[in-house]
Amino acid sequence: MKQPPSVLLPLLRSPFQGELLAWLFLHPEEEYAQVDLARRFEVSPASVTREVDRLSAAGLLATRRAGNMRMIRADTDVPVARPLTELLALTYGPIAVLGERLAEVPGVEEAFIYGSWAARYSGEPGRVPNDVDVLVVGSADEDDLYDAARAAEGVLGREVNIRRLSREAWASPEGDPFLETVKTRPLVRLQMGEGQ
Incomplete structure (x- = not known):
């Protein structure tokens, strides 16, 4: 195809x-x-x-x-x-870089790129995004996620914003306008590490 x-x-x-x-x-x-x-x-x-x-x-x-x-x-x-x-x-760097960086952070269960980068990747026309928005599901430490985002920024040449939420919140987004919107828009699941 x-x-x-x-x-x-x-x-x-x-x-x-x-x-x-x-x-x-x-x-x-x-x-x-x-x-x-x-x-x-x-x-x-x-x-x-x-x-x-x-x-x-x-x-x-x-x-x-x-x-x-x-x-x-x-x-x-x-x-x-x-x-x-x-x-x-x-x-295309976010897919090649972010999964590996986040796989090194304890407590990251899964991660997704959302927002304008995910929309462009999914085929929606528009300008190249200025930043990359990442949603992390799990119990990862905020400082570790911050460090992973800064390391990724050094390679990607753009800002990386990571938002963490619990497995429970991800599974039941009802009543959370942010999550309800995110789940209706394009999401790009990150492969966590090289072997996946």
Whole structure:
């Protein structure tokens, strides 16, 4: 199934292309098996093959064989690597960065991006958001969440606002105008850590 063009970064062919590039360029020291990338982004291995073939032909990705696996990483030796990384951090970076940062915080059960960034990611037209709003469900310490937000801001180049709430409040939003609104608007669930 063909994806619509990216709203977060209309220069890209698809949201998947933005997510893949952001993940690889924001983790430049890592290399990933093609099959693991398909699992991470919940796309077919054939979709990953097509995108990796295009991007490696353009000189943006480096690939190598390790047995029967194709390993992929960002090619950071190209002249466009630094500005591309900055652009990806500003657009698709929240997904590539926030889940990992929040997975390190004890008491975080699940997390979602909401607000204008989630709306753009979900395809609603509009300007690139100035900040990223994150909803954390669980009992995480506010100071730890603050530290995670500041660390993410350093990578993303934009403000990160985290709001924590209990599992009970998340499960029963009735009577809370904020939660009732959040649950009716686009939400982007964050994968908590690299392996998920």
